[in-house]
Amino acid sequence: MMEDITHLERPIDVQILLHKAFHTLSLRVEKLAADSEKGGDLKKFEDQFGYWVKQLLYHATTEDNFMTGPLQQDVARDNESKHVVLVKNATDIIEFVGKGDSAGLEDSVKAAMFTLDEKQHEDLVESANDIQNILTREMGQDKVITRTRRHLYRKVMDMRILEFDHFENEEVFVIPLIREQMAGNQELELARLLLIDDTADDPRWVIDWVAKELKPSERVLLQELEDSFAGISAAAD
Amino acid sequence: MRLTELSSWLMTWKTAGTLQVFKLAFNEWATSLMFHAEQEDKYVTMPLIQCTPSADDPSLGLADKVKDTMITHEEEMHEELLSGLEDVFAVLNEDIGSTSVITRTKQHLYGQVMTLRIVQEDHLDTEEALVLLMVERCLTDEQQLLAARELLLDNAAADPRWVMNWISESLTDGERVLLANLEARFQALPVPA
Numbered sequence: 001m002m003e004d005i006t007h008l009e010r011p012i013d014v015q016i017l018l019h020k021a022f023h024t025l026s027l028r029v030e031k032l033a034a035d036s037e038k039g040g041d042l043k044k045f046e047d048q049f050g051y052w053v054k055q056l057l058y059h060a061t062t063e064d065n066f067m068t069g070p071l072q073q074d075v076a077r078d079n080e081s082k083h084v085v086l087v088k089n090a091t092d093i094i095e096f097v098g099k100g101d102s103a104g105l106e107d108s109v110k111a112a113m114f115t116l117d118e119k120q121h122e123d124l125v126e127s128a129n130d131i132q133n134i135l136t137r138e139m140g141q142d143k144v145i146t147r148t149r150r151h152l153y154r155k156v157m158d159m160r161i162l163e164f165d166h167f168e169n170e171e172v173f174v175i176p177l178i179r180e181q182m183a184g185n186q187e188l189e190l191a192r193l194l195l196i197d198d199t200a201d202d203p204r205w206v207i208d209w210v211a212k213e214l215k216p217s218e219r220v221l222l223q224e225l226e227d228s229f230a231g232i233s234a235a236a237d
Numbered sequence: 238m239r240l241t242e243l244s245s246w247l248m249t250w251k252t253a254g255t256l257q258v259f260k261l262a263f264n265e266w267a268t269s270l271m272f273h274a275e276q277e278d279k280y281v282t283m284p285l286i287q288c289t290p291s292a293d294d295p296s297l298g299l300a301d302k303v304k305d306t307m308i309t310h311e312e313e314m315h316e317e318l319l320s321g322l323e324d325v326f327a328v329l330n331e332d333i334g335s336t337s338v339i340t341r342t343k344q345h346l347y348g349q350v351m352t353l354r355i356v357q358e359d360h361l362d363t364e365e366a367l368v369l370l371m372v373e374r375c376l377t378d379e380q381q382l383l384a385a386r387e388l389l390l391d392n393a394a395a396d397p398r399w400v401m402n403w404i405s406e407s408l409t410d411g412e413r414v415l416l417a418n419l420e421a422r423f424q425a426l427p428v429p430a
Contacts, residue, residue, distance in 0.1 A: 108359060109303075112310035134300045135307075139366040147362060150355045161348045168341060 005218050008225060011191035012178045017222055018059065018194060019167040021213035025052050026160040033156040037149040046097065049156070053090045056163070058197060058206060060086065066190050067178060075173045082166045089159040096155060101141070102132050104148030109135065185232060192229045195222075260329055263350075267322045269403055270357070272391060274315040280384040281372060282311055288375035307367050314360040321353040379426070386423045389416075 002020045029052050032045040060083035068076035096103050109131055136144050178187060195207040207226065211219050285308055328346055372381060389404070390397045401420065405413055 112306050130299055131303050134303055139362065143362050143366065147359060150358060154352060154355050157348060157351055161344050164344055165341060
């Protein structure tokens with residue numbers, strides 16, 4: 001549980017509000033994955049996971065283009081490469097869910113096949129579908145589904161922990177560089193871009209979500225920051 | 238404290254001092270798992286491998302090949318579990334000592350414990366679905382009883398009944414009677430070396 005945020009010293013501190021919103025959303029998705037082990041369909045998980053990935057993609061792309069993009073330090077490139085890893089994790093989870101109920105069994109069969117020599121391995125790989133059918137029959141459909149849901153949970157948990165680590169690194173290594181190197185108005189514009197998607201039909205889809213995930217006192221800080229965005233166009237004029 | 242409780246407790250623990258509670262519970266679980274894996278390799282998996290034909294035996298059908306492969310993989314799953322235990326011990330003993338725990342370490346400990354839980358459940362599922370059937374087919378009643386005794390009684394320990402007692406804590410009254418009946422049958426076996 002993250003601590004209450006009581007003030008924003010600089011516009012880039014919007015990241016602390018954003019990271020808190022991501023913490024809340026990703027833990028909620030992880031809980032849905034954990035609950036899915038008990039059975040039921042994955043509709044709610046898939047909806048929330050998709051929403052998490054959508055937010056993460058916008059956030060990472062905006063950071064790459066407008067926050068770390070202008071920086072020359074290696075730490076900026078490291079930050080961008082962590083985004084690639086996070087997106088790869090998300091893609092793997094989407095593929096895993098797409099494989100259906102026996103995806104977890106497929107993982108286990110693949111692991112077991114590593115113990116075989118090349119010829120045996122080739123023989124069994126050719127019969128992959130038959131193998132899964134045999135094992136499903138032996139183990140029972142319920143156990144196969146439970147195994148898949150367990151593996152899904154593990155993947156989501158790994159992604160959430162990776163995200164937490166990434167945000168923590170960003171707060172320690174990247175944000176101080178932004179404070180040092182960005183001009184005030186540029187920093188305010190970056191904060192605006194992280195919250196307002198100018199290319200979307202509803203440009204407020206990020207800021208509205210962040211507000212929902214925060215406490216009332218933190219929402220006040222977000223509103224005050226948004227109010228200060230008016231100064232950007234005034235300065236540009 | 239069981240593994241699932243350990244992991245959910247990890248998510249909520251607030252102060253460094255209570256890490257000792259986690260360490261004690263984790264030690265108990267790890268000791269039980271290590272003993273179980275060692276005895277199972279020796280008294281269940283080894284006799285099964287000797288009894289079943291090799292996976293490249295041309296006379297085997299696909300179903301038997303798959304089962305043989307999964308059974309052979311059981312030993313590797315034990316190794317994966319033991320390696321996971323060592324990873325957690327490394328964090329507990331080296332990275333954080335006994336006084337302070339940062340949030341990131343807590344998260345990683347949680348991840349490692351949950352991963353262990355998942356590997357353990359996969360392993361137990363496979364064992365119940367595939368290995369136990371092979372045990373019934375390959376091992377005589379006396380061999381099965383011997384394996385059961387070696388899984389439940391640790392003759393090298395000061396208290397040989399520590400596994401039985403630990404298991405009993407999780408059982409219903411009816412299940413405890415079944416366990417006691419099984420233990421009574423051990424009397425018919427030769428005295429352990």
